[in-house]
Amino acid sequence: MAKNKDRHGSGEQEGENACHSGVTDDNGFIVDLEEFEGPLDLMLDLARTHKLDLTHISILYLAEQFLQYIDKARALRLDIAADYLMMAAWLTYLKSRLLLPDENSTEEEPAAEELAARLAFRLQRLEAMRGAGEILLEGKQLYRDFFPRGEPEGITVLRHSRYEADIYDLLAAYASGRLRKVVDIVRPGRERRKVWSIKQARQQLEKIIGFDCQWAPIDSLLVSFLSDPDEGRTALAAAFGASLEMAREGVVELRQDSAFNPLYLRRRDKRK
Amino acid sequence: MTSDPFVASARQRKLEALLFAATEPLDLRTLLNCLEESEENTEAVSGDLEALQAQYRERGVNLVKVAGKWAFRTAVDLASLLERHKVVPRKLSRAALETLAIIAYHQPTTRAEIEEIRGVATSKGTLDVLLETGWIRPRGRRMVPGRPVTWGTSDAFLNHFGFDSIRELPGLEELKASGLLDSNLPVDFKVPVPQDSKELRQDELPLDTEEEGGI
Amino acid sequence: MTSDPFVASARQRKLEALLFAATEPLDLRTLLNCLEESEENTEAVSGDLEALQAQYRERGVNLVKVAGKWAFRTAVDLASLLERHKVVPRKLSRAALETLAIIAYHQPTTRAEIEEIRGVATSKGTLDVLLETGWIRPRGRRMVPGRPVTWGTSDAFLNHFGFDSIRELPGLEELKASGLLDSNLPVDFKVPVPQDSKELRQDELPLDTEEEGGI
Numbered sequence: 001m002a003k004n005k006d007r008h009g010s011g012e013q014e015g016e017n018a019c020h021s022g023v024t025d026d027n028g029f030i031v032d033l034e035e036f037e038g039p040l041d042l043m044l045d046l047a048r049t050h051k052l053d054l055t056h057i058s059i060l061y062l063a064e065q066f067l068q069y070i071d072k073a074r075a076l077r078l079d080i081a082a083d084y085l086m087m088a089a090w091l092t093y094l095k096s097r098l099l100l101p102d103e104n105s106t107e108e109e110p111a112a113e114e115l116a117a118r119l120a121f122r123l124q125r126l127e128a129m130r131g132a133g134e135i136l137l138e139g140k141q142l143y144r145d146f147f148p149r150g151e152p153e154g155i156t157v158l159r160h161s162r163y164e165a166d167i168y169d170l171l172a173a174y175a176s177g178r179l180r181k182v183v184d185i186v187r188p189g190r191e192r193r194k195v196w197s198i199k200q201a202r203q204q205l206e207k208i209i210g211f212d213c214q215w216a217p218i219d220s221l222l223v224s225f226l227s228d229p230d231e232g233r234t235a236l237a238a239a240f241g242a243s244l245e246m247a248r249e250g251v252v253e254l255r256q257d258s259a260f261n262p263l264y265l266r267r268r269d270k271r272k
Numbered sequence: 273m274t275s276d277p278f279v280a281s282a283r284q285r286k287l288e289a290l291l292f293a294a295t296e297p298l299d300l301r302t303l304l305n306c307l308e309e310s311e312e313n314t315e316a317v318s319g320d321l322e323a324l325q326a327q328y329r330e331r332g333v334n335l336v337k338v339a340g341k342w343a344f345r346t347a348v349d350l351a352s353l354l355e356r357h358k359v360v361p362r363k364l365s366r367a368a369l370e371t372l373a374i375i376a377y378h379q380p381t382t383r384a385e386i387e388e389i390r391g392v393a394t395s396k397g398t399l400d401v402l403l404e405t406g407w408i409r410p411r412g413r414r415m416v417p418g419r420p421v422t423w424g425t426s427d428a429f430l431n432h433f434g435f436d437s438i439r440e441l442p443g444l445e446e447l448k449a450s451g452l453l454d455s456n457l458p459v460d461f462k463v464p465v466p467q468d469s470k471e472l473r474q475d476e477l478p479l480d481t482e483e484e485g486g487i
Numbered sequence: 488m489t490s491d492p493f494v495a496s497a498r499q500r501k502l503e504a505l506l507f508a509a510t511e512p513l514d515l516r517t518l519l520n521c522l523e524e525s526e527e528n529t530e531a532v533s534g535d536l537e538a539l540q541a542q543y544r545e546r547g548v549n550l551v552k553v554a555g556k557w558a559f560r561t562a563v564d565l566a567s568l569l570e571r572h573k574v575v576p577r578k579l580s581r582a583a584l585e586t587l588a589i590i591a592y593h594q595p596t597t598r599a600e601i602e603e604i605r606g607v608a609t610s611k612g613t614l615d616v617l618l619e620t621g622w623i624r625p626r627g628r629r630m631v632p633g634r635p636v637t638w639g640t641s642d643a644f645l646n647h648f649g650f651d652s653i654r655e656l657p658g659l660e661e662l663k664a665s666g667l668l669d670s671n672l673p674v675d676f677k678v679p680v681p682q683d684s685k686e687l688r689q690d691e692l693p694l695d696t697e698e699e700g701g702i
Contacts, residue, residue, distance in 0.1 A: 037367060040391030083392070121452075125389055126370075128452045133373035135442045142432045143359035146336075146345040150357065150510040153293040153561055155306065156570045161577045163620040165584060167648045171657065173581055174588030175667035181606050182673060280546055286568055288547030289561040293569050306571055331495055332503030346504040353501055353521060357508050 033073055033080060039087035040126050054124045059116040060098050063091040201238035202246065209252060209267040217262035218243060284320050297341030339430035368401045376441060377453055379468060380411045380422035380476060412476035422476050424468050438468040499535050512556030583613050587622060591656060592681050595626045595637035595691055622647060627691035637691050639683050653683040
């Protein structure tokens with residue numbers, strides 16, 4: 001059995017495998033559970049060793065082999081993984097069911113033959129998959145049996161951008177851009193000019209009266225400068241203060257016909 | 273006369289050039305695209321590919337179809353000549369090879385099903401090794417509690433083993449006939465056919481995108 | 488019959504496979520080595536290479552001799568075939584859209600004017616992208632110090648957005664009605680009536696020929 005030889009031959013293996021050196025029994029048979037990948041693997045190995053035909057398998061015979069093997073391992077005080085012990089227990093049960101007439105079998109329990117068939121099927125299936133894997137590896141493989149071109153020029157993909165935009169996106173971008181600017185102008189204005197200072201009002205008045213010597217009502221003079229009508233009140237108040245100051249300095253003349261009438265302002269003619 | 277030029281149509285020349293230059297197998301759609309041929313000519317181009325395949329049949333280089341795509345490959349009988357180009361593949365452990373076979377023949381299959389067949393728990397490392405080869409891929413999730421990932425083979429698998437389709441897996445028919453591809457009992461006798469189609473099966477759910485590639 | 492297999496001798500097949508799989512051009516000596524042919528057969532192998540060259544002369548793949556070494560190459564006349572053109576749809580950035588719209592409404596307009604309207608500096612990239620779309624064009628130069636380029640929209644712009652004339656761009660009232668503009672706008676808020684006439688305006692100078700297309 002090549003597998004056993006291989007495994008034993010590899011001697012010191014790392015980790016958990018290291019502590020189980022193989023132990024040979026009278027038939028030159030090696031007991032080393034660590035070598036197997038679970039109970040099914042062990043059973044397949046036993047079936048092969050004993051030349052059992054899995055298609056017409058004598059499950060009973062295989063079960064006995066398995067149990068013997070486990071007993072041997074147990075006698076040698078090897079650690080036995082739980083799944084092997086479970087399988088051993090199950091096989092003992094199966095063996096008893098197969099050996100003893102099925103007198104008290106109930107409808108719920110599958111017949112012993114069916115249990116045996118199920119196990120035989122699982123073994124066959126695993127063996128088939130194992131074989132399939134080997135056939136796969138023996139088949140043709142890239143870079144082993146056939147080769148692609150060694151020096152392919154390759155197909156260059158040239159990417160061209162095609163820009164997409166629809167008219168709605170365009171208009172929305174325009175509108176929001178323009179609105180942002182409007183908000184930029186108005187918002188700081190609102191915050192800053194909520195209250196006009198006298199100095200601010202005076203600057204504005206000086207600009208206005210610079211080119212007009214006619215009487216003009218202060219409030220209408222200011223209107224053209226207000227981007228926000230709400231500012232009218234504070235602007236007027238500041239302008240009134242500024243105009244008094246300017247009148248005192250002799251820069252402007254003020255006139256009001258009667259109480260609550262519009263307050264007129266004009267630049268004082270320096271020639272007079 | 274072996275030195276007579278062998279004749280190809282203009283389109284065959286183009287196909288030849290494209291397939292020679294390509295770094296990977298090309299499918300019919302890509303070829304049509306590259307040739308700027310309309311869909312209507314699918315049949316004709318397909319015919320040209322078959323003609324080319326026939327022309328190259330006895331040459332040192334063959335035109336083959338892998339994973340539904342066309343590629344030039346050296347003739348298999350000349351492998352020994354190309355020794356120095358050989359890439360020694362990483363040797364798969366018995367567990368990994370067995371798992372690969374189970375995935376290939378039983379796909380889409382879950383880890384639990386693989387473990388059921390092998391009779392042992394599959395270590396994370398085994399699937400990792402297979403993922404590294406690029407031969408397996410997570411396909412989706414099985415519509416059962418726990419939503420386990422379903423595994424299948426990739427185009428790279430077909431490419432590597434030179435199969436045009438997963439149906440070319442060796443011994444597939446025999447295994448099917450014997451019922452050994454059934455993951456249930458033989459008595460059930462419903463035989464799944466391995467299929468690696470990109471579409472999910474009825475009992476599969478899509479992978480969450482962020483989980484793709486995970487176990 | 489184009490689908491007849493074309494015939495090659497055993498040695499020609501091997502040469503074919505060797506040259507196909509090679510990662511670089513191979514000289515005669517290397518080929519002899521790989522074939523395990525003795526020096527005596529140099530002439531014969533050389534003859535086979537020439538025969539192969541003749542066979543492939545009219546194909547999409549040619550056997551060429553470069554710097555005394557042999558290699559398969561795709562036919563020179565099919566080079567353009569090996570460039571696949573892929574059109575990638577791309578969305579314009581907000582900045583680009585806004586700049587485009589400003590150019591459309593305010594044309595002819597300079598970069599400084601665009602920046603003034605947008606209130607932010609326009610990156611060079613934005614105008615480059617718009618030039619790439621083909622939707623804007625440099626019209627001329629504004630008659631002011633520095634002679635900045637004036638920008639306008641092209642016929643491609645009208646084409647893309649489906650306008651017969653630039654005057655079909657919605658005006659202030661339509662923009663308000665569509666809800667894109669707030670109805671509480673300052674009184675002096677204006678949306679210009681766009682015009683894209685080919686003639687330069689009075690304050691525009693022609694572009695110097697060599698500068699056309701530049702910024």
